[in-house]
Amino acid sequence: MASVTLKNVCKAYGDVLISKNVDLEIKEGEFVVFVGPSGCGKSTLLRCIAGLEDITSGDLYIGEERMNDIEPSKRGVGMVFQSYALYPHLNLYDNMSFGLKLAKASKNEIDKRVEHAADILQLSHLLDRQPKALSGGQRQRVAIGRTLVSQPNVFLLDEPLSNLDAALRVQMRSEITKLQRKLGCTMIYVTHDQVEAMTMADKIVVLDAGFVSQVGKPLELYHYPENRFVAGFIGSPKMNFMSVFIEEVEAERVKVQISNGTSFWIPVSGETVERGQRMSLGVRPEHLLRPEDADATIEGDVMIVEKLGNETQVYMNLEAADADVIYRQPDTLDVEVGDKLEIGIPAHRCHLFHSDGRACQRLFREKGVEFLDD
Numbered sequence: 397m398a399s400v401t402l403k404n405v406c407k408a409y410g411d412v413l414i415s416k417n418v419d420l421e422i423k424e425g426e427f428v429v430f431v432g433p434s435g436c437g438k439s440t441l442l443r444c445i446a447g448l449e450d451i452t453s454g455d456l457y458i459g460e461e462r463m464n465d466i467e468p469s470k471r472g473v474g475m476v477f478q479s480y481a482l483y484p485h486l487n488l489y490d491n492m493s494f495g496l497k498l499a500k501a502s503k504n505e506i507d508k509r510v511e512h513a514a515d516i517l518q519l520s521h522l523l524d525r526q527p528k529a530l531s532g533g534q535r536q537r538v539a540i541g542r543t544l545v546s547q548p549n550v551f552l553l554d555e556p557l558s559n560l561d562a563a564l565r566v567q568m569r570s571e572i573t574k575l576q577r578k579l580g581c582t583m584i585y586v587t588h589d590q591v592e593a594m595t596m597a598d599k600i601v602v603l604d605a606g607f608v609s610q611v612g613k614p615l616e617l618y619h620y621p622e623n624r625f626v627a628g629f630i631g632s633p634k635m636n637f638m639s640v641f642i643e644e645v646e647a648e649r650v651k652v653q654i655s656n657g658t659s660f661w662i663p664v665s666g667e668t669v670e671r672g673q674r675m676s677l678g679v680r681p682e683h684l685l686r687p688e689d690a691d692a693t694i695e696g697d698v699m700i701v702e703k704l705g706n707e708t709q710v711y712m713n714l715e716a717a718d719a720d721v722i723y724r725q726p727d728t729l730d731v732e733v734g735d736k737l738e739i740g741i742p743a744h745r746c747h748l749f750h751s752d753g754r755a756c757q758r759l760f761r762e763k764g765v766e767f768l769d770d
């Protein structure tokens with residue numbers, strides 16, 4: 397087990413800067429997820445930590461030791477890749493022990509470590525099978541086992557579940573979480589899937605075009621995004637946004653007017669807000685209400701209805717607002733395409749964003765949210 401610290405780390409390929417001024421502290425035994433859209437630099441950052449790429453500037457520490465110039469095999473890290481290519485002609489035992497043999501470990505030591513890893517990953521009964529005789533999930537576990545036997549201080553996993561089907565992904569998600577708890581190891585897990593991030597992480601690092609956009613606990617990011625990027629990225633379906641006019645500003649609340657002329661106060665810090673501005677109001681599909689329960693209502697045309705049984709998702713165009721929103725309610729709503737529907741906005745669930753994307757701090761205390769600095 398070891399901590400990982402990045403200080404102002406930048407990584408460029410030629411003149412193209414990919415990772416930008418990354419400052420991060422990952423504690424011993426923490427499960428950290430790097431999440432962001434494809435191409436935002438997640439793998440690059442992970443490969444810099446592993447030593448598969450040189451860091452252009454800044455410092456990387458694993459434990460107390462500066463690692464910038466230490467070769468990958470001496471960093472005490474183990475990496476699991478998305479394409480985990482096992483050796484097809486070797487059985488599981490040989491696949492898992494391959495690295496240890498190269499490192500000239502004793503037969504005894506190899507046996508002990510492979511058996512231990514196989515036991516943890518429930519592969520003990522399969523050790524003499526070849527990869528082709530395994531399911532996708534089992535193969536993925538072998539790839540993890542191969543890393544486990546090297547007894548790394550830090551586990552690095554790069555989208556390890558992307559090649560699996562949806563049901564298996566859900567199962568492996570909890571298996572990896574359990575494994576991390578059992579080993580108590582420091583784990584950095586990369587994914588583009590915000591559901592994986594939300595369900596697995598102690599701490600999520602959201603990356604946006606190479607920058608760290610926000611670091612926080614899962615529900616902290618969901619309820620208190622610091623900017624519009626995180627607000628839109630965490631949560632599915634995405635947060636709805638609509639343009640609003642700022643009517644009045646106080647220290648701890650802001651009065652906004654929506655496109656149909658209705659205005660209401662929302663509990664956010666007014667510190668950086670000015671009267672007369674246009675800003676972006678955000679509200680999640682699942683926080684919209686039936687009109688009778690709300691602080692403000694707005695009408696729209698129903699474009700698409702998805703009845704999923706447990707919930708209904710209604711895609712609407714708000715007439716006056718030039719905005720599309722998704723309205724999500726538990727159970728089955730009696731709504732059809734072409735209907736006019738009135739929906740309710742709960743003021744305390746609203747987010748408010750400046751035109752540059754910065755969020756005003758929300759002051760409403762959501763229940764059950766843990767914060768990183770608690």
Ligand SMILES: Nc1ncnc2c1ncn2[C@@H]1O[C@H](COP(=O)(O)OP(=O)(O)O)[C@@H](O)[C@H]1O
Pocket residue numbers: 409414432433434435436437438439440441
């Ligand atoms: N070896 C490389 N040379 C040049 N550009 C690269 C190289 N590897 C990755 N990139 C670029 O860096 C950016 C981030 O890539 P990557 O870290 O793989 O993103 P992610 O893992 O978040 O999808 C992409 O624009 C990619 O094209």
Ligand SMILES: [Mg+2]
Pocket residue numbers: 438439440554555
């Ligand atoms: Mg990647």
